[in-house]
Amino acid sequence: MAHPKLSARQYMILGVVSVSAPLGDTCLSRGMTSLPAISLAHPLTLIAAVFTPWIALGIALLIGFFASYLTALSWADLTFVLPATAFGNMIVVLLSRFWLHETISYQRWLGAVLITVGVGFVANGPSLTERPAPAAELEPAAAVREEQAR
Amino acid sequence: MTIPYPAPQPGPWTAAAMIAAVVLSSTAGEVLTAAAMKSIGDLDEIRAHSGMKGAIRAVVTCPLFFAGVSFLAVAFFALLLALNHLNLSLVAPASASLTLVTNAIAGKFFLKENVDRRRWISAVLVCIGVYFLAH
Secondary structure: OOOOOOOHHHHHHHHHHHHHHHHHHHHHHHHHHOOOEEOOOOOHHHHHHOOOHHHHHHHHHHHHHHHHHHHHHHHOOHHHHHHHHOHHHHHHHHHHHHOOOOOOOHHHHHHHHHHHHHHHHHHOOOOOOOOOOOHHHHHHHHHHHHHHHO | OEEOOOOOOOOHHHHHHHHHHHHHHHHHHHHHHHHHHHHHOOHHHHHHHHHHHHHHHHHHOOHHHHHHHHHHHHHHHHHHHHHHHOOHHHHHHHHHHHHHHHHHHHHHHOOOOOOOHHHHHHHHHHHHHHHHHOO
């Protein structure tokens, strides 16, 4: 089941992982900063926070992230999926600049370029570590070779 | 009991401990989840053979998956707590970049993934990039 090159659908799943995680985190931050500070002595207040609108929206986005993330992990290595999906940070910078008209410093552009180069590095490599096939899968091939030898 | 809003900013050690809790629990969760998904196999192929129900059944009947989700749940509440006391511009990049490095190490030693030079360079570039984004 090795996939040296990803299909368009698999790239789309990695795109969903990239976009839904930063959007979900932003919603969580928006929700948590609007709440009073929560003490570790009363952890139940953290559970109550889950039912506030921004945090609920953040959780919905993170559920979408998790479903696509699990799918990606079923056909690619963890050390491939994580850097590849860091491209979401770049998307956030572009949205901030061109949609929210925020001023982006040179340092942030440099950060975005480094992430893009890093993603390009890993995305051009193999997505899955190739492992030797189990003996059960090798047996039919061995049988064919024996047949040919005879 | 709730502390009056806005909360005082915690000291550097407390902030580091909050971020470390997020990084360690999410690394454990991600490694266990990745191991679970590798043991299950390609979800696209399972869905093609057994439908969506079959794919969901394959995931939810895997014990490793639940171990991973438990750690990810701990990481989620650690993140909520950190976001309640620290700025998103500190927590998100710091936890994301540190998790990349700890996952590369864990991927090599626990998942036996081929973390070649290309993946190390990528992890370091993304890590530095995330650091710059936070400034």
